[in-house]
Amino acid sequence: MLGFILLLIVMGLVIGALARLLVPGPDPMSIGGTILLGIVGSIVGGIVGRAIFDDPTPGFLLALVTTIVLLLVLRRTTRRGTV
Numbered sequence: 001m002l003g004f005i006l007l008l009i010v011m012g013l014v015i016g017a018l019a020r021l022l023v024p025g026p027d028p029m030s031i032g033g034t035i036l037l038g039i040v041g042s043i044v045g046g047i048v049g050r051a052i053f054d055d056p057t058p059g060f061l062l063a064l065v066t067t068i069v070l071l072l073v074l075r076r077t078t079r080r081g082t083v
Contacts, residue, residue, distance in 0.1 A: 004050075011046065011063060012039030017066040029074070037074065041067025 016038020020027060027034060045066035049059025 004046075005043075007046075008037055009042070011060065012042030013066075014038070015045075015063050015067050016061075018064060019071050022064075023068055023071055025075070027071075028073075029078075030036055034071070038067050041070050059082050 013035055016035040018030075018035045019038060019041070029037070042063040044062030045061075046059040048066075049062040052061070
């Protein structure tokens with residue numbers, strides 16, 4: 001279980017960068033915030049993917065989609081210059 005959590009954290013670093021590249025427009029946060037967002041999306045998407053499919057590949061895709069959705073929600077809810 002500890003290895004799975006470490007995998008999700010490392011995967012979150014990659015997913016945060018991918019989400020930032022795939023979603024055009026200005027980001028309301030720093031790179032560190034994007035990485036943290038990627039880790040959260042990775043944990044949520046990875047756990048859901050593993051629970052539903054019991055395979056890490058859909059977990060990666062769900063983590064990427066979750067991170068993109070979280071990034072879009074964060075952009076929509078924050079004002080420019082506050083984060």
